[in-house]
Amino acid sequence: MNILEAMQRRHSVRQYTDRPIPSEVREILQREIDQCNRESGLHLQLVCDEPAAFSGAMARYGRFTGVQNYIAVVGAKAPDLEERAGFYGERVVLLAQQLGLNTCWVALTFSKRKARFTLDEGEKLVLVIALGYGATQGAPHRSKSMSQLTRCDGPMPDWFRRGAEYALLAPTAVNQQKFLLELTGDRTVRATALRGGYARLDLGIVKYHFLQAAGQENFTWE
Numbered sequence: 001m002n003i004l005e006a007m008q009r010r011h012s013v014r015q016y017t018d019r020p021i022p023s024e025v026r027e028i029l030q031r032e033i034d035q036c037n038r039e040s041g042l043h044l045q046l047v048c049d050e051p052a053a054f055s056g057a058m059a060r061y062g063r064f065t066g067v068q069n070y071i072a073v074v075g076a077k078a079p080d081l082e083e084r085a086g087f088y089g090e091r092v093v094l095l096a097q098q099l100g101l102n103t104c105w106v107a108l109t110f111s112k113r114k115a116r117f118t119l120d121e122g123e124k125l126v127l128v129i130a131l132g133y134g135a136t137q138g139a140p141h142r143s144k145s146m147s148q149l150t151r152c153d154g155p156m157p158d159w160f161r162r163g164a165e166y167a168l169l170a171p172t173a174v175n176q177q178k179f180l181l182e183l184t185g186d187r188t189v190r191a192t193a194l195r196g197g198y199a200r201l202d203l204g205i206v207k208y209h210f211l212q213a214a215g216q217e218n219f220t221w222e
């Protein structure tokens with residue numbers, strides 16, 4: 001499965017089977033997480049065989065069952081922490097999808113108190129990403145249209161259209177899709193977070209999707 005197929009097939013999954021993640025799969029995820037941490041300065045942590053974070057009232061309210069693994073998204077407080085968390089977290093999410101796992105970004109419906117993670121000086125937990133073998137593969141979300149989420153004067157280049165199509169597949173908090181992608185020059189793109197909770201985190205996720213589908217060689221971010 002290539003990364004474009006992973007973006008097409010990824011849907012949030014909230015019910016998991018008790019199948020553990022095999023050690024060789026954990027190692028591949030851990031290597032990618034280590035690489036993301038080196039590149040981003042984040043402190044992403046893979047937590048396996050830990051059911052407590054998803055065993056309380058909040059997880060029940062969110063209808064999560066069987067979650068035993070998650071990625072704790074941790075980083076030092078900074079103005080761009082949320083956007084980086086989204087960008088690099090989605091990179092791990094899409095690798096997980098390629099490895100046959102399912103995921104769900106979770107900001108609210110888990111127990112922060114019971115979750116297992118470490119914080120270094122100045123760091124905070126942004127949110128977690130549930131991980132495991134889903135009881136289902138989830139379902140496609142309803143999406144706003146291309147014309148609502150993009151702006152482009154004149155003919156739309158193929159690479160921009162492709163990037164935007166895959167950006168529409170990105171997970172966003174409560175499926176809010178509060179972002180705008182604008183072609184501002186021949187090969188420059190402005191990505192803006194509109195008002196909404198977690199909109200900056202969503203923007204990082206959306207930018208990762210756009211970049212993978214549009215191709216790094218075709219444009220630069222404004």
Ligand SMILES: Cc1cc2nc3c(=O)[nH]c(=O)nc-3n(C[C@H](O)[C@H](O)[C@H](O)COP(=O)(O)O)c2cc1C
Binds near residue numbers: 171173175
């Ligand atoms: C930043 C962020 C926070 C989220 N928080 C929660 C959450 O607390 N509980 C939950 O059930 N889903 C949560 N989600 C999952 C979204 O509801 C889901 O991504 C959205 O409905 C789109 O569906 P899809 O992921 O299947 O495409 C979150 C997603 C994002 C990106």
